[in-house]
Amino acid sequence: MENTNSIDEYTREGLELEGLVTYQPGSVVSRTVINRPAGTVTLFAFDKGESLSEHTAPFDALVSVLDGTAEISIAGKSHTLARGGMIVMPAGKPHALRAVEKFKMMLVMIKG
Numbered sequence: 001m002e003n004t005n006s007i008d009e010y011t012r013e014g015l016e017l018e019g020l021v022t023y024q025p026g027s028v029v030s031r032t033v034i035n036r037p038a039g040t041v042t043l044f045a046f047d048k049g050e051s052l053s054e055h056t057a058p059f060d061a062l063v064s065v066l067d068g069t070a071e072i073s074i075a076g077k078s079h080t081l082a083r084g085g086m087i088v089m090p091a092g093k094p095h096a097l098r099a100v101e102k103f104k105m106m107l108v109m110i111k112g
Contacts, residue, residue: 046099068103
């Protein structure tokens with residue numbers, strides 16, 4: 001489920017990224033913060049055990065873990081990231097994500 005909002009909603013002072021997306025049992029929840037031709041910023045909340053299956057993307061993407069722990073596989077190599085960790089998923093490389101425990105992340109995709 002994706003919730004797309006106007007950028008004006010996010011220009012207030014003092015917003016906390018982690019609070020902009022909430023956990024839901026048995027689900028992956030996403031919320032787009034910025035959607036522009038040059039790229040996107042999307043927040044995700046994964047319940048424990050939820051995942052995104054292996055896929056590729058045509059653009060580089062930066063994952064920043066806001067809460068919890070995730071296992072991120074890139075081109076067959078597994079990485080475990082916890083709160084505060086980040087990793088780049090290069091364009092064209094197969095990648096997958098799995099929630100080791102509930103986790104939230106910010107995905108920044110650069111299209112140019």
